[in-house]
Amino acid sequence: MAAKSKKTVLPKRTGLLSVFGKIKRKIFGSNETEKLIDEVTQEQEKLEEEKKEWRENANLRVDVDKIKAQLEALDVARKVTNERFIRVGEQLGELRTYLLSLEKEMKDVMINVAKSVDLVQAVQPQKLLGAVEDVKAHTEINKVRIEGNKGIMDKLLSELKEVRKKMALFRGVEQVLKILDEIKEKSIQIEKLKIMVEKQSDSVANTYTNVKKRYAEFKKYKELGKEMQGTVSNLTSDFEKVKAKMETEITPDNIETIEDNIEKVNEHYAKELSILNENLLSVFSKLNIGDKKQNIPVKVLNIERSMERFDVENSNALEKLTTKVDSSDNEVRQLRRVVSELVKDNQKLNKALDKKSNIVMPVKEKPKKVIPKKVKPVKKAKPASKKKKEKPKRINFSIKKAELSKFSRELKELDEKIKKVK
Numbered sequence: 001m002a003a004k005s006k007k008t009v010l011p012k013r014t015g016l017l018s019v020f021g022k023i024k025r026k027i028f029g030s031n032e033t034e035k036l037i038d039e040v041t042q043e044q045e046k047l048e049e050e051k052k053e054w055r056e057n058a059n060l061r062v063d064v065d066k067i068k069a070q071l072e073a074l075d076v077a078r079k080v081t082n083e084r085f086i087r088v089g090e091q092l093g094e095l096r097t098y099l100l101s102l103e104k105e106m107k108d109v110m111i112n113v114a115k116s117v118d119l120v121q122a123v124q125p126q127k128l129l130g131a132v133e134d135v136k137a138h139t140e141i142n143k144v145r146i147e148g149n150k151g152i153m154d155k156l157l158s159e160l161k162e163v164r165k166k167m168a169l170f171r172g173v174e175q176v177l178k179i180l181d182e183i184k185e186k187s188i189q190i191e192k193l194k195i196m197v198e199k200q201s202d203s204v205a206n207t208y209t210n211v212k213k214r215y216a217e218f219k220k221y222k223e224l225g226k227e228m229q230g231t232v233s234n235l236t237s238d239f240e241k242v243k244a245k246m247e248t249e250i251t252p253d254n255i256e257t258i259e260d261n262i263e264k265v266n267e268h269y270a271k272e273l274s275i276l277n278e279n280l281l282s283v284f285s286k287l288n289i290g291d292k293k294q295n296i297p298v299k300v301l302n303i304e305r306s307m308e309r310f311d312v313e314n315s316n317a318l319e320k321l322t323t324k325v326d327s328s329d330n331e332v333r334q335l336r337r338v339v340s341e342l343v344k345d346n347q348k349l350n351k352a353l354d355k356k357s358n359i360v361m362p363v364k365e366k367p368k369k370v371i372p373k374k375v376k377p378v379k380k381a382k383p384a385s386k387k388k389k390e391k392p393k394r395i396n397f398s399i400k401k402a403e404l405s406k407f408s409r410e411l412k413e414l415d416e417k418i419k420k421v422k
Contacts, residue, residue, distance in 0.1 A: 228272065 231272070
């Protein structure tokens with residue numbers, strides 16, 4: 001702080017001005033130069049000394065600032081160290097409390113250990129070990145017995161499951177018989193339907209042949225009508241020629257002969273027209289076409305339309321018959337699948353019954369003493385009050401097999417017939 005209170009002393013420049021003034025006066029006023037030079041040199045030396053002092057004062061200021069900064073840093077470090085000491089003191093207090101609690105716990109543990117030692121000595125652990133070994137041996141023996149009993153129980157459960165399955169098959173036999181009855185009824189219905197289809201197909205074929213014949217006859221009569229039209233046209237042309245000749249070559253003598261010829265031609269033409277009308281009327285009566293007074297082309301159109309309708313109706317009837325036959329084929333296939341499954345089930349049932357008749361029940365003995373190392377499963381003795389199990393009686397399926405074989409043959413024959421009909 002003392003350094004701050006000192007004021008920097010600057011050299012006075014008034015002395016230099018006075019010195020230069022004196023030098024000027026002496027140079028211009030007198031000849032004593034040497035004295036003046038000495039004075040000037042002395043004044044310069046004084047100035048240099050003053051400059052050195054000023055520079056030293058500036059260096060002192062810098063040093064003072066550095067010392068001040070170091071003191072501030074030391075204050076901060078002192079505060080930090082004080083805080084650390086406080087924390088360390090707190091931690092030491094916590095450690096003391098923890099150590100005290102540990103000492104208390106150790107004392108409690110030692111007391112418990114002493115009590116447990118006293119209890120163990122009172123119990124006699126060697127005797128306990130012997131008893132534990134005995135219990136282990138008994139448990140092993142019981143485990144072996146339990147395993148043996150488990151095996152027996154598993155066998156019994158498997159046999160019971162097989163018996164249940166077989167009983168379910170026996171119950172299913174009644175359903176099989178019902179299905180067979182239903183299949184027979186369906187086969188009868190299919191045969192009836194087949195007979196109906198054959199009848200309808202025969203009637204369709206007959207009607208188709210009849211229509212073809214009538215249509216052929218109609219074509220013949222149509223050709224005859226065309227020929228008659230040709231003859232009529234020829235007659236008209238001849239008549240025109242005759243008329244022209246009559247206009248040119250008529251004489252009173254030839255009139256009678258011409259009239260006779262005309263009458264003959266008219267009679268011949270009337271006869272041919274009557275024959276043609278009778279033939280056409282007979283054709284229309286056979287074909288059952290409505291009004292007889294209609295013209296021939298109108299009647300022809302009606303015949304063609306009726307033929308087209310007949311063809312459409314026949315095609316629709318044939319499509320319906322084919323759909324019915326396809327559905328009957330599908331039903332027959334399903335019935336065949338059901339019958340094959342029933343035959344397989346019947347074969348399995350016979351095999352199961354054969355196995356069941358050959359099974360021998362194991363004889364159960366009284367329980368024996370079991371050694372812990374080599375132990376065998378113990379078999380329980382039969383109670384005296386229970387009766388022996390009777391073997392299930394075998395059912396003869398020979399009749400049912402014959403029925404199934406017959407039914408399968410009938411189905412095959414029915415399939416072949418349906419294929420032939422197609």
